[in-house]
Amino acid sequence: MVMNKRATKVRQRSYSCTMPGVWRAVSHNEGAVVIYHSPEACGHISREMDLGMHFRSLALHQFNPEQYSAPLVISGLQEEHSIFGGAGLLRDCIDKVVQKYQPEYIMIANSCVAGVIGDDTAAVASEAEEALGIPIMAVPCYGYLDGDYYTGFYQAGKLLAERFMVSQPKLINTVTLLGDRGGPNGVDAQEIKRLLAYFGLKVYCHFPAFASLEDIRRVPFTALSVPLSGTKLSYPWIRKLGLELDDTLGVPFFDGDYPSGWQSTTRWLKDLGRFIQQEDTAELAIKMEKQRLDSHVAECSTVLKDKKIVLCVGRPLLYFDPAWVLELLQLYRINVTGIVVLNEMFTTEQEQTVRQELDKQKEIAVFSEAEGQAVLEAADIVITTHELADIRKKQLYLPLLPLAGVGGIITLMTKLVHLVKRHNRRGGIMYV
Known part of the structure; x- marks a missing residue:
């Protein structure tokens, strides 16, 4: 009975690692550096993911050669560290990263190995931050042990919000997009921006990915956050992040189904119209979108x-x-x-x-x-x-x-x- 129950529970999430989620959350944030406290082989997961994204963006003519790519550094845990611990190795790695890259902040992603041997990476990060004078954050999850890709993505976003955001007066008609989905130039982000424009809403920030420190600090100014994610795996984590921004910073979170397909798009527009009290605008938007769809169907x-x-x-x-x-x-x-x-x-x-x-x-x-x-x-x-x-x-x-x-x-x-x-x-x- 216990084994069956565990198997059922495990299948409710993907079989993936938290570290690439951390990486993707800040990999295109200006001034960021990511450290994997892990064996060298773990870096290949993110390398393969980025190669896929690179070739996809080239094929879709969305590649931006000026886009910032954060350095990804591997601490290099080895067999000996399973006995003696890798805290000293991580501290040396942080020192070298600061000396070489002079980052605005460092995000540490922990591997399964770091979790098994019990390295207190949060303590190492705190001590290094005090000595070096730049923000250094350790994400509180360990490889495959206690989460998946989306857990790492959420935890990285949560750390950025805790460290760099304070409550601010809101700028009317501004929106923060929460999630990734190919970045600001991706087809999904562009489509959501087009739908938001019906309501006079303008995207002000994209969080936690593709954001400079200035962008991250601007999130509390926005009058609304909208999720840029709609799968069964990712949405619960994006929703959790949005609700926390609402609770701690007063940024209202639009908790609507993702507009994938016509019926979902109609529902999304209606729900958004009710949420911001622009029901008439939502009906007009639906009418315009239906005309656009019907025209393509006929074609x-x-x-x-x-x-x-x-x-x-x-x-x-x-x-x-x-x-x-x-x-x-x-x-x-x-x-x-x-x-x-x-x-x-x-x-x-x-x-x-x-x-x-x-x-x-x-x-x-x-x-x-x-x-x-x-x-x-x-x-x-x-x-x-x-x-x-x-x-x-x-x-x-x-x-x-x-x-x-x-x-x-x-x-x-x-x-x-x-x-x-x-x-x-x-x-x-x-x-x-």
Whole structure:
């Protein structure tokens, strides 16, 4: 009984490390330096994450060569430190970082190893701060031991707020965006800014990521904070951060569902209108967005009409909500000939929950991989969560994070149209 209970609890969060969350929270904050109190190998996790983000930003023409990238330094814990402790090693690392980079502040992320051997990194940070005269903060979580990526992201943001923010008079119509989602130039951030503009709201800060110290200190001036995150994994932590900023600094937190898909976008606009007492503006915004969406649907309908499209699902519900994809397919009046569940990607329990969710809709047949081979073979297009081995098949790869607003819908469906227009003999995968 105990083992089953623990397994159920563990699956409620992702299997990830807190350190990359700390890194991502401040990696583009001017003047910051991050220290991983860890073995050298731990740095490769963040390196791979940043390489992926770098190439993605290049592909989307969002790369900013002048964007600050914080140095990431590894303290270099080794086998001997498991016996004698690594506090001295960390202190030497801090001294070298200050001498070489002269940072405005240092954020220390702890590894599992530091937690197991019991290094008091908070005490080391406090002593070093007193001696060196710059803010040095140790995040109170340890690798995989007591949290995940989003825990580290939240804890880093909380430390920045505690150290650098004080309550201030509010500037009317200003907003702080909470979260990451590709940064200020990302498609989601730009879409949220466009929706906020209907209400005369202007984004003043982006926190905790992509923020200079000046930006961080400006957060308490803002009249509203809006979450830039909407997944089951990330939103609870962003919500926690927003509510704490509300409680301690008087920055009202808009606790609304993320606008992914048309119904969610409509609900988000209505909720925001009620929250800031601009219900009429919200109704006007919904009308304008509906016209924009209808125009794109009409533009795409002639291309998508009569195409046989199959949806392949291989992500657990913790990471993927099929409802927003099915809504888009219905909006664009697409002929979905079947949904194929990619069995190999799931545990038995995960597959059962996915099938139960998909079976709620009655219009489209749901198949296992074996059952769905004929449907896949006959399909013109496959919309999928995983790359299929058959490279002859035209595949639209769904993003892990649903895109925001009508702009997100248009981005995804325009990709689908481009894929349809490829020559019939040209297959391959198109990423959103």
